[in-house]
Amino acid sequence: MLIARTIEELRNTIASRSYKSLGFVPTMGALHEGHLSLIQKAFEQNDLVVVSVFVNPTQFGPNEDFDKYPRNYSRDIEILQTAGVHILFLPEIETMYPLGHEVEIRLPKISSILCGKFRPGHFDGVALILTKFFNILRPNKAYFGQKDYQQTIIVKKLVEQLFWEIEIVVCPTVRDEDGLAKSSRNQYLSAQERKNALILYQTLLWVASQVSVSRDLKFLAEQARQRLISAPSIKLEYFEILRARDLEPIDFLVENAIALGAIYVNNTRLIDNILLTVENLN
Amino acid sequence: MLIARTIEELRNTIASRSYKSLGFVPTMGALHEGHLSLIQKAFEQNDLVVVSVFVNPTQFGPNEDFDKYPRNYSRDIEILQTAGVHILFLPEIETMYPLGHEVEIRLPKISSILCGKFRPGHFDGVALILTKFFNILRPNKAYFGQKDYQQTIIVKKLVEQLFWEIEIVVCPTVRDEDGLAKSSRNQYLSAQERKNALILYQTLLWVASQVSVSRDLKFLAEQARQRLISAPSIKLEYFEILRARDLEPIDFLVENAIALGAIYVNNTRLIDNILLTVENLN
Numbered sequence: 001m002l003i004a005r006t007i008e009e010l011r012n013t014i015a016s017r018s019y020k021s022l023g024f025v026p027t028m029g030a031l032h033e034g035h036l037s038l039i040q041k042a043f044e045q046n047d048l049v050v051v052s053v054f055v056n057p058t059q060f061g062p063n064e065d066f067d068k069y070p071r072n073y074s075r076d077i078e079i080l081q082t083a084g085v086h087i088l089f090l091p092e093i094e095t096m097y098p099l100g101h102e103v104e105i106r107l108p109k110i111s112s113i114l115c116g117k118f119r120p121g122h123f124d125g126v127a128l129i130l131t132k133f134f135n136i137l138r139p140n141k142a143y144f145g146q147k148d149y150q151q152t153i154i155v156k157k158l159v160e161q162l163f164w165e166i167e168i169v170v171c172p173t174v175r176d177e178d179g180l181a182k183s184s185r186n187q188y189l190s191a192q193e194r195k196n197a198l199i200l201y202q203t204l205l206w207v208a209s210q211v212s213v214s215r216d217l218k219f220l221a222e223q224a225r226q227r228l229i230s231a232p233s234i235k236l237e238y239f240e241i242l243r244a245r246d247l248e249p250i251d252f253l254v255e256n257a258i259a260l261g262a263i264y265v266n267n268t269r270l271i272d273n274i275l276l277t278v279e280n281l282n
Numbered sequence: 283m284l285i286a287r288t289i290e291e292l293r294n295t296i297a298s299r300s301y302k303s304l305g306f307v308p309t310m311g312a313l314h315e316g317h318l319s320l321i322q323k324a325f326e327q328n329d330l331v332v333v334s335v336f337v338n339p340t341q342f343g344p345n346e347d348f349d350k351y352p353r354n355y356s357r358d359i360e361i362l363q364t365a366g367v368h369i370l371f372l373p374e375i376e377t378m379y380p381l382g383h384e385v386e387i388r389l390p391k392i393s394s395i396l397c398g399k400f401r402p403g404h405f406d407g408v409a410l411i412l413t414k415f416f417n418i419l420r421p422n423k424a425y426f427g428q429k430d431y432q433q434t435i436i437v438k439k440l441v442e443q444l445f446w447e448i449e450i451v452v453c454p455t456v457r458d459e460d461g462l463a464k465s466s467r468n469q470y471l472s473a474q475e476r477k478n479a480l481i482l483y484q485t486l487l488w489v490a491s492q493v494s495v496s497r498d499l500k501f502l503a504e505q506a507r508q509r510l511i512s513a514p515s516i517k518l519e520y521f522e523i524l525r526a527r528d529l530e531p532i533d534f535l536v537e538n539a540i541a542l543g544a545i546y547v548n549n550t551r552l553i554d555n556i557l558l559t560v561e562n563l564n
Contacts, residue, residue, distance in 0.1 A: 007445060100528075103409075103443045104388045127385075135445045161385040163289060163417045246382075 001081045003088045007136055010050075010089050014137065017086070019048035024139035026130065029053040030070035030184035031079050034174040038143040039083050041171050045141055051080055052089040052133060054096065059125030070184050089137075096132060105131055107154055110247060114150050114260055115271065118237055123154050130155060134164055142166055147173040147181050149258055149273045153247055173272070175201070181272045188268040192233075197265045199231040204274040207241070207259045211276050215253040217241040228263065237262035237269070244275060253278060283363045285370045289418055292332075292371050296419065299368070301330035306421035308412065311335040312352035312466035313361050316456040320425040321365050323453050327423055333362055334371040334415060336378065341407030352466050371419075378414060387413055389436055392529060396432050396542055397553065400519055405436050412437060416446055424448055429455040429463050431540055431555045435529055455554070457483070463554045470550040474515075479547045481513040486556040489523070489541045493558050497535040499523040510545065519544035519551070526557060535560060 004010035014022070023046030025038045031053075042049045053076050060066035073090065080088050104124060110116070111123035134142070144152045152170045159166050174182045179201045180194065189197060203224050210220055221241040228236040242249060244256040253276060260273040286292035296304070305328030307320045313335075324331045335358050342348035355372065362370050386406060392398070393405035416424070426434045434452045441448050456464045461483040462476065471479060485506050492502055503523045510518040524531060526538040535558055542555040 011447075098443075101443055102389050102391050103440060104386075104390060106386045106388070107384050108386060109384050132443075132445050158385060161380070161383055161414075163414050165293075 001077075001085050001088055003077070003090055005090055005092070006095060007091070010087070010136060013087055014048075014050070017048055019046075021046040021140040022048045022050060022137065024133065024137050024142045025049070025051045026133055026142065026144075027051060027053055028055045028069065028184065029076045030072060030187070031076050032174075032182045032184060032186075034145050034147065034182035036079070036083060037174050038145060038171050039080075039085060041169060042141070042143050043084070045169070048087070049085050050087045050089060050137060050139070051085050052091075053080075054089070054091055054129070056096070056125055056129040057093060058097070058128055059122050061119055061121060064119070065185075070187055089133075096129065104128065105158075107157055110150070110154055110157065113247065114238060114240060114242075115262060116150065118262065123151070126151055127154065127158050130158065131162070134159075134166060139166055141169050143169050143171060145173060146170050146275075147183065147272065149260055150247060153245075179205075181270075183270065185268055185270065189265060193265045193268065196231070196233045197263070197268075197270055199228060199234060200261050200263050200270060200272045203227050203239070203261065204259055204272055208274050208276060211253050216251070217253055217257055217276075218251055221259070224259070224261070228261065233265070235264040237264060241276070283359075283367050283370055285359070285372055287372055287374070288377055289373070292369070292418060295369055296330075296332070299330055301328075303328040303422040304330045304332060304419065306415065306419050306424045307331070307333045308415055308424065308426075309333060309335055310337045310351065310466065311358045312354060312469070313358050314456075314464045314466060314468075316427050316429065316464035318361070318365060319456050320427060320453050321362075321367060323451060324423070324425050325366070327451070330369070331367050332369045332371060332419060332421070333367050334373075335362075336371070336373055336411070338378070338407055338411040339375060340379070340410055341404050343401055343403060346401070347467075352469055371415075378411065386410065387440075389439055392432070392436055392439065395529065396520060396522060396524075397544060398432065400544065405433070408433060409436065409440050412440065413444070416441075416448060421448055423451050425451050425453060427455060428452050428557075429465065429554065431542055432529060435527075461487075463552075465552065467550055467552065471547060475547045475550065478513070478515040479545070479550075479552055481510060481516060482543050482545050482552060482554045485509050485521070486541055486543065486554060490556050490558060493535050498533070499535055499539055499558075500533055503541070506541070506543070510543065515547070517546040519546060523558070 002013050004013050023042030025042050027035050055069050105127040106124045116123050156168045207220050207224050225239045239261040241257050241259045244258040257276040258273055262271045284295050286295050305324030307324050309317050337351050387409040388406045398405050438450045489502050489506050507521045521543040523539050523541045526540040539558040540555055544553045
């Protein structure tokens with residue numbers, strides 16, 4: 001595995017390879033099985049796989065966990081090496097954001113709901129760093145986890161509206177045996193907090209089980225919120241059911257919808273979602 | 283000359299060519315000798331020359347001249363054909379901005395001064411359409427006129443900060459015999475208005491002649507403003523002297539500076555600028 005730390009190194013390394021398709025997996029490190037499933041998919045669909053590890057400061061708010069976000073680069077390098085990744089891009093902050101940086105990229109409407117409502121600026125930071133990565137790497141495909149569902153919709157819009165020829169591949173959420181969605185932030189949780197955190201996925205499963213009974217999504221979302229509000233030791237941030245393809249409001253399950261929630265367990269913020277498909281209904 | 287009207291046509295046409303260097307000249311049509319000088323430079327430096335003609339709605343404010351901006355596509359096509367341009371990209375608005383468009387690209391600091399102060403949103407529109415063009419065309423070089431000086435600085439920042447491998451080439455302002463900078467908007471002017479308009483370039487020349495006498499740029503700018511304010515039948519919008527490389531304030535001519543002005547002649551807004559170099563001083 002070649003480790004590129006500057007943009008020039010990365011460009012030269014990519015230029016020196018002959019490949020048919022470049023698959024790109026952007027990560028913030030602290031790698032887990034969720035990331036590995038993206039990398040595996042990238043290997044299935046491409047002959048050159050590039051992974052970035054970069055804790056992107058512009059997608060953290062001033063009161064968020066940028067400083068304490070888990071970083072373990074030597075472990076990440078080992079994992080990527082073992083996975084057979086061809087190139088790791090591991091830039092410094094100054095490389096991605098040189099002095100005097102001022103460009104901003106925004107999708108103001110879709111970035112103002114759900115996670116974006118509670119993390120103002122978050123998706124602007126995501127859009128900005130991906131724009132940079134896409135321009136440097138020119139990948140054919142890029143890989144994202146369904147756990148960050150709103151992000152996947154925003155990235156698809158970004159690519160479509162700015163006319164990159166990049167296919168955005170969304171891979172299923174990977175879960176622990178107890179159902180908790182894999183997340184780098186899970187390491188913040190104590191054993192008890194982990195148990196409390198499970199209520200989010202349980203509520204999502206409950207919603208999915210109810211759509212065969214009622215297609216009234218507003219009613220189901222409200223029921224789910226009540227469940228979460230009355231659950232012990234967690235704080236509900238949001239729980240919504242929206243149209244899956246664009247996160248627009250939808251009252252009834254007449255096309256695919258997505259149930260999404262964010263909770264706090266102590267100081268740890270966790271998100272999860274589940275797709276509600278019309279195909280399974282009669 | 284091949285005329286591409288859709289992104290797919292343009293991409294296929296470019297993909298079918300073998301070339302070493304693609305030179306791109308973005309225009310809003312109503313072509314004049316200024317545009318032709320950019321095209322000529324593009325021919326000198328590239329073996330494939332692509333010109334776009336697109337009156338970009340997002341760079342016009344609600345009270346600006348988008349509707350009446352001069353459009354003469356058949357004349358433009360003839361001019362470009364005669365110039366030997368290889369590919370003309372002539373998209374519809376809906377092609378560049380499909381329904382539901384919401385991405386925004388901003389350089390808020392540098393876009394808030396000079397023209398940007400009086401045309402809020404203008405440079406956001408410029409940055410957005412160029413991002414789209416750059417992603418579709420992947421040019422090696424792109425050509426801009428010095429007349430739109432602030433635009434050239436913004437485009438350079440945009441390219442540098444988003445990591446495109448595109449060289450931005452700035453070509454000298456082309457002038458009529460009387461000195462008036464070529465502009466598509468000059469056709470709005472009556473014979474008398476044209477004469478009145480010349481005061482802007484005359485003032486710029488006066489400033490350039492004064493820097494051998496005084497390097498005090500704040501004083502010179504104020505003198506120039508007084509000249510313009512007392513000139514008949516024009517309205518001064520701004521006149522500033524700033525550091526040439528980044529449009530930051532500069533008090534004395536210790537490095538290259540740029541004098542820039544914008545005036546209204548009746549309803550027609552005209553801009554011009556002149557470079558003040560330290561090399562010519564002793």
